[in-house]
Structures are given as structure tokens and as C-alpha cells.
Amino acid sequence: MSMNSKSKAWWRELLVPVVAVLVGLAIGAVFMLFTGANPLDAYRALLSGCFGSPVNLSETIVYVTPLICTGLSIAVAFRAGLFNIGAEGQMIVGMLASAIVGYALTGLPRIIHLPLTILSGMVAGGLWAAVPGYLKARFGVHEVVNSIMMNYIALYFSHYLVNGPIKDPNLASPYSPEIADAAKLWRFVGGHGSEFRVNSGIIIAIVAAILIYRLLYKTTKGYEIRAVGLNPEAARYAGIDVSTAMARSMLIAGSMAGLAGAIQVCGIQYKFLDLFAFEGFGFDGIAVALLAKGNPYGILAAASLFGVLNRGSQMMQLLARVPKETAGIIQASVVFLVAAEGIVEGWLPIRRMAKLDVAGKEETR
Amino acid sequence: MKSLNRVLVILLAVGMLVGCAFSGFAAPAPKVGIVFDIGGLGDQSFNDSAYVGLQRLANELGHGTRYVESNTPSDYEPNLASLAREGYDVVWGIGFLMADAVQKVAKQFPNTKFGIIDHGYSEEEYRAIPNVLGILYKEHEGSFLVGVLAALTTQTNTVGFVGGMDIPVIHRFEAGYKAGVWKTNPKMNVIVNYSGVFDDPGKGKSVADSMFRGRKADVVFHAAGSTGIGVIRAAEDHGKWAIGVDSDQNHLAPNNVLNSMIKRVDVGVFEGTKMLLKPGFTGRTVVLGLRENAVGLAPEKSNRASASATAKALEWAKIIARGEYVVPEFPADADKLYKK
Numbered sequence: 238m239s240m241n242s243k244s245k246a247w248w249r250e251l252l253v254p255v256v257a258v259l260v261g262l263a264i265g266a267v268f269m270l271f272t273g274a275n276p277l278d279a280y281r282a283l284l285s286g287c288f289g290s291p292v293n294l295s296e297t298i299v300y301v302t303p304l305i306c307t308g309l310s311i312a313v314a315f316r317a318g319l320f321n322i323g324a325e326g327q328m329i330v331g332m333l334a335s336a337i338v339g340y341a342l343t344g345l346p347r348i349i350h351l352p353l354t355i356l357s358g359m360v361a362g363g364l365w366a367a368v369p370g371y372l373k374a375r376f377g378v379h380e381v382v383n384s385i386m387m388n389y390i391a392l393y394f395s396h397y398l399v400n401g402p403i404k405d406p407n408l409a410s411p412y413s414p415e416i417a418d419a420a421k422l423w424r425f426v427g428g429h430g431s432e433f434r435v436n437s438g439i440i441i442a443i444v445a446a447i448l449i450y451r452l453l454y455k456t457t458k459g460y461e462i463r464a465v466g467l468n469p470e471a472a473r474y475a476g477i478d479v480s481t482a483m484a485r486s487m488l489i490a491g492s493m494a495g496l497a498g499a500i501q502v503c504g505i506q507y508k509f510l511d512l513f514a515f516e517g518f519g520f521d522g523i524a525v526a527l528l529a530k531g532n533p534y535g536i537l538a539a540a541s542l543f544g545v546l547n548r549g550s551q552m553m554q555l556l557a558r559v560p561k562e563t564a565g566i567i568q569a570s571v572v573f574l575v576a577a578e579g580i581v582e583g584w585l586p587i588r589r590m591a592k593l594d595v596a597g598k599e600e601t602r
Numbered sequence: 603m604k605s606l607n608r609v610l611v612i613l614l615a616v617g618m619l620v621g622c623a624f625s626g627f628a629a630p631a632p633k634v635g636i637v638f639d640i641g642g643l644g645d646q647s648f649n650d651s652a653y654v655g656l657q658r659l660a661n662e663l664g665h666g667t668r669y670v671e672s673n674t675p676s677d678y679e680p681n682l683a684s685l686a687r688e689g690y691d692v693v694w695g696i697g698f699l700m701a702d703a704v705q706k707v708a709k710q711f712p713n714t715k716f717g718i719i720d721h722g723y724s725e726e727e728y729r730a731i732p733n734v735l736g737i738l739y740k741e742h743e744g745s746f747l748v749g750v751l752a753a754l755t756t757q758t759n760t761v762g763f764v765g766g767m768d769i770p771v772i773h774r775f776e777a778g779y780k781a782g783v784w785k786t787n788p789k790m791n792v793i794v795n796y797s798g799v800f801d802d803p804g805k806g807k808s809v810a811d812s813m814f815r816g817r818k819a820d821v822v823f824h825a826a827g828s829t830g831i832g833v834i835r836a837a838e839d840h841g842k843w844a845i846g847v848d849s850d851q852n853h854l855a856p857n858n859v860l861n862s863m864i865k866r867v868d869v870g871v872f873e874g875t876k877m878l879l880k881p882g883f884t885g886r887t888v889v890l891g892l893r894e895n896a897v898g899l900a901p902e903k904s905n906r907a908s909a910s911a912t913a914k915a916l917e918w919a920k921i922i923a924r925g926e927y928v929v930p931e932f933p934a935d936a937d938k939l940y941k942k
Contacts, residue, residue, distance in 0.1 A: 410701045432710045516674040554670045561671050
């Protein structure tokens with residue numbers, strides 16, 4: 238009986254996001270019809286543009302990788318009841334730190350330089366997140382406001398650095414120098430200049446998801462974080478140090494966003510490129526975490542969907558002349574429906590079944 | 603039924619004729635694709651001007667064209683590569699932000715030609731990417747002309763300049779503008795402010811407000827993207843003059859935009875594509891200025907300067923185009939023209 242209900246619950250958990258995605262695609266199709274595009278062509282372009290050739294598949298993975306990390310970042314903080322809007326900024330400082338450690342140190346062997354470069358990005362992201370985390374834990378300052386502001390500080394600070402102290406003096410454009418080869422992640426096909434940009438960063442991201450899952454669900458520290466997220470007062474009463482748990486979750490959240498930045502620098506860009514606006518990985522991470530309901534394994538799937546849609550929005554423009562905003566409409570519809578899961582459940586026979594379940598139990602009692 | 607048949611026959615005949623006409627061309631028309639940066643289409647300025655160039659390639663030369671707008675800076679590289687992979691003969695990156703991406707992708711696709719607006723690589727770099735054309739503009743030449751207009755319009759002997767980010771391309775606007783002002787009247791005050799952003803009209807407005815109110819400027823030239831829209835709004839509020847940039851911005855405030863420094867990105871894309879498609883092309887930078895009609899004043903209908911001021915500016919335009927006067931490119935050189 239318990240086995241049966243458990244598998245049913247799992248099935249139910251999955252049903253809502255899947256229906257939300259399908260409805261999101263349908264809503265996107267309606268908007269495409271408005272703009273005069275053919276939705277079938279567009280979705281064919283999306284599929285072939287994301288999976289149609291080895292290069293396209295490689296690019297899709299490149300788009301998915303940072304979203305796994307930022308999704309994990311938001312999920313970890315969310316488990317402690319905190320809303321980390323600052324993943325964007327934490328990722329920027331992660332990119333900065335990795336770029337600086339990557340180019341400033343030379344002559345180190347790969348086995349030292351690469352881990353050091355990645356770690357420095359994680360540490361920088363963690364410290365950046367620790368500021369709003371500390372202010373929240375110590376003074377109760379709202380982390381949403383703080384972490385948003387930290388995003389702007391990171392963005393403009395990076396402008397300053399890359400137009401001044403860390404600018405490559407040999408180039409006219411605002412870029413940092415290129416990191417040492419020993420600090421670059423391995424590209425699976427070809428060398429560092431390969432058009433197959435997929436690299437070992439994806440493995441790091443998947444390992445991170447597994448570790449975060451184990452941390453949250455198999456360790457005491459993770460249990461504390463979750464308890465604080467469910468009910469801080471009850472957690473305090475149970476003897477959990479709420480401030481520490483909150484600060485710890487923000488630190489981990491920041492290091493995950495920092496990891497996203499480190500992977501972008503070490504695997505894709507090889508340098509810090511001046512940003513004129515936020516890249517959006519941190520903000521997309523919020524949607525990814527929401528769609529996955531904060532489950533680290535769900536994040537792998539949700540990040541894949543969002544990565545495919547991001548890459549697909551470019552390929553739909555190129556192959557089917559569909560405006561890039563269409564993908565934004567699909568993404569927003571999906572997140573909207575997942576957030577308002579009651580709507581989707583209402584469409585499905587789930588609730589009735591759930592009621593039957595409860596009724597059945599009561600009867601047996 | 604009979605009439606339907608007739609229609610079908612006519613359609614068939616027309617179809618065959620068209621088919622024959624097309625098969626008459628031995629070589630397929632070149633395909634040109636452009637990648638926009640995150641600003642994208644609809645900026646009424648830089649990117650839209652590039653799009654005009656793409657349309658001219660399609661309409662006047664019959665090229666197949668396609669464009670892609672980027673969502674984030676990380677899209678530049680895959681978008682350029684996708685166009686190359688889809689068999690586009692010429693691929694453009696619009697804006698110097700794409701300099702690094704164009705360089706990388708051009709190495710991966712040596713048989714595709716690439717162009718970039720607002721960036722030039724070093725000779726050493728071109729050796730590795732002989733398939734790339736860099737287009738730079740002499741913004742200082744066009745800015746010189748609006749500087750002349752400003753100097754002949756001001757009544758307070760004080761004019762202003764609002765830059766976006768403090769970067770070399772914007773310095774050229776500042777240098778040319780100052781030179782135009784001081785070549786007309788070496789004692790005039792020029793107030794310079796860099797707002798630090800290209801996308802904050804509110805900031806542009808507050809900067810221009812203080813120039814108009816506190817510091818008695820009555821003409822302000824902006825080279826600050828949409829930050830400059832705030833400058834134009836401020837000019838409207840104070841009943842003073844603003845000078846637009848990149849495209850004709852008179853429609854934003856018809857009575858308060860004196861003129862605009864036009865930068866013809868479309869000319870770069872159009873002429874650049876022709877250069878790239880010529881056999882024997884090798885990597886280099888082309889600099890476009892007044893002589894090439896790639897920078898200059900807005901059309902006469904959008905000009906609010908006096909006839910004498912306009913005549914003076916046009917006179918300078920001829921002198922500069924003939925190469926008889928070289929407009930300074932760096933603010934430090936322009937500053938030497940100022941006399942206390």
C-alpha cells in the first residue's frame with residue numbers, strides 16, 4: 238500500500254510540469270500564429286537546432302550547463318526559506334575571480350591551476366552571497382532587496398575592473414587577458430578552439446547536483462537547512478541554530494552561482510568579457526528551480542528544458558524567422574503554470590484521485 | 603469549372619516562366635546574415651541602421667538575408683557560428699561587443715567571410731583571420747559639424763557633451779565636437795560628462811538638467827544611446843537645444859533637437875559586404891568618414907540651426923572630406939584648441 242502511494246506521488250509530481258510544458262508550447266504556438274509564423278516549422282527548427290547535429294547538441298549542452306548551477310543556487314537558498322535573487326551577481330564575481338586567477342598565475346600544472354581557478358570562482362560567489370546572508374541572519378534585513386542590490390554592485394564593479402585594472406592592454410576592447418591553458422576545462426572534441434564547445438563543465442554541474450541532493454537530504458546540516466525553511470520558529474525551538482543554517486545555505490547558494498561563472502570562463506569564454514547588461518542565467522535559474530520544485534535532480538531536467546528553449550529561440554529566428562521573444566513567452570507560460578499548479582491540477586483528474594485516496598484511507602480506518 | 607481550369611493553366615505557365623528565369627542564374631545569390639547584440643532591433647539608432655543595410659542588400663543586390671538577435675552576450679559566438687554553418691557567405695557582428703566572438707568564429711570557419719562594425723583588429727590578428735573586415739567610423743568628423751552648429755547657436759557661450767561609457771569610440775565623439783566648437787570660437791566653455799551607461803534615460807536627464815540649469819549651457823550633444831533620450835527630454839523641459847546621435851532623432855522633440863550626428867551603419871554593412879565578396883579579399887580595417895558619406899548631419903528637414911550656421915558647417919564638411927583639415931580623434935588633442 239505504501240509503496241503504491243509513493244510511486245503514485247512521484248507520478249503526480251511529474252505530471253504537473255509535463256502538462257505545463259505542453260500547454261506552454263501550445264500558448265507559444267498561438268502567439269506564433271499571431272506573428273504570421275508557422276508553429277510546426279518553428280518547433281521543427283527548435284528540435285533540429287538543438288539536437289539535429291552533433292554540433293547543435295554540443296551547443297545545447299553549453300546552454301544548459303550554467304542553468305544547472307544557478308538553478309541549484311536558488312534551490313539551496315529556497316530550502317532555507319531564502320529567496321536568492323542575487324545569483325546573477327554571484328555568477329559575475331565568480332567569472333571575475335576565475336578569470337583573474339586563470340590569467341594572473343602562470344606556469345602551474347593543470348592539476349593545481351584548474352581546480353584553483355574553479356574554486357576561486359566558487360569562493361567569490363559564496364562570499365558575495367554571504368553578505369546578504371549575514372545581514373539576513375544577523376539583522377533580519379530582507380535578502381531579496383540586498384541580493385538584488387548586490388547584483389548591481391557586481392555588474393558595475395566588473396565594468397570598472399575590465400575597463401581598468403584587469404583590461405588586456407593589448408586589446409582595444411574591454412576584455413581581460415586570456416586564462417592560461419592549464420586553467421581551461423577540457424573540450425570533449427578537438428582543442429580549446431574547437432567549434433564543439435561542450436566541455437567537462439557539464440560533468441562538474443551534474444556532480445554538483447548529486448552533491449547538493451546528498452547534502453540536503455542525507456546530512457544533518459542539510460536537514461537543519463530544510464527545517465529552517467519549513468518553519469524557522471519550530472526549528473529554533475528544536476535547538477537548531479537558525480542564523481547559522483541560513484548563512485550556510487546562502488554561502489552554498491553563492492558558491493553554486495560562482496561555479497556557473499567559473500565554468501563559463503574556464504570552459505567557454507576563456508576570459509572576462511565586459512557585460513553591458515545582466516546575462517540572465519541567474520534570473521533563469523529562479524525559473525529552473527521553481528519548475529523543479531527545488532529538487533536537485535529535477536533541476537537537471539528543468540535546466541535542460543530552459544537551455545533548449547534559450548538555444549532554440551536563437552535557432553527558431555535563424556531557421557524559421559520566429560522572433561526571439563516567442564521563446565520568452567513559452568518559458569513564462571511554463572513557469573506561470575507551474576507556479577499556479579492548482580490550475581493545472583484542476584484540469585487533470587489528479588485532485589479527484591487524491592480525494593478518492595483520502596476517502597479510501599478513511600474508510601479503511 | 604472552366605474558369606478555374608483557365609486560372610490553373612495561367613498559374614502553371616507563370617510558374618514555369620518564373621522557374622526558368624531563376625534557373626537562368628548560374629551562381630546562387632550570396633547569402634548575408636547579421637547578428638545583433640543584446641540591444642537588438644527597434645533601438646531607432648545603431649542596430650536599426652544596420653538592418654537598413656541588410657534590406658538594401660536584399661532589395662538592390664538580391665542577396666539572401668537573415669538576422670538573429672542575441673538574448674545574452676553568451677549568444678554571440680553560437681549565433682555567428684550557426685549562420686556560418688547554415689551556409690551564409692557573409693556574417694556580420696553588429697557592435698564592438700562582438701569583437702572577441704567574431705575573432706573566434708572566424709578562425710573556425712575560414713571559408714566564410716565575417717564583418718564587424720566599430721572594431722578593427724591588429725595586423726597580427728588579421729594574419730590569423732584573413733576572412734574578416736573591420737569597419738570603423740570617423741565619428742569625430744561628424745561630431746565636428748554638430749560642434750560648429752552648437753557654437754553658432756549658443757547664446758550663453760556654454761555648450762555641453764554627455765557621453766555614455768568612457769570608452770575610445772565615445773571619446774571620438776567628444777574630441778570632434780570640442781574641435782568643432784573651438785575652431786568656431788576658441789574661448790567657448792564645453793562641459794563634458796560621462797554618464798557611465800547607455801541605457802538609463804533618467805540619468806541622462808538629470809545630467810542634462812544640471813547642465814542647462816546650473817551651468818547655463820544651452821546646447822547639449824549626447825553620444826549615449828538611450829541615456830541620451832533623457833538629454834533630449836531635458837532640453838524639451840528647459841526649452842533649450844539637444845543634438846541627437848547615430849540616427850535622425852529630431853522626431854523625439856522636433857522643436858528642441860537642433861540636429862543629429864548621423865552614423866550610417868547601413869553604409870558599412872552594404873559597402874562592407876561588397877568588399878568582402880570581392881575575390882582576393884584579405885583581412886583589414888576600413889575607416890569610413892565624411893568622404894564616404896558614412897557620417898554627417900541629419901537631412902535638411904530635421905535641421906533647426908540657422909541658415910548661416912548650417913552653411914558654415916557644410917563648408918567645413920567639404921574641407922574635411924577633401925582632407926584639408928584633419929579633425930582630432932582624441933579629446934586631449936582637441937583640448938589644445940581651447941584658449942582661455
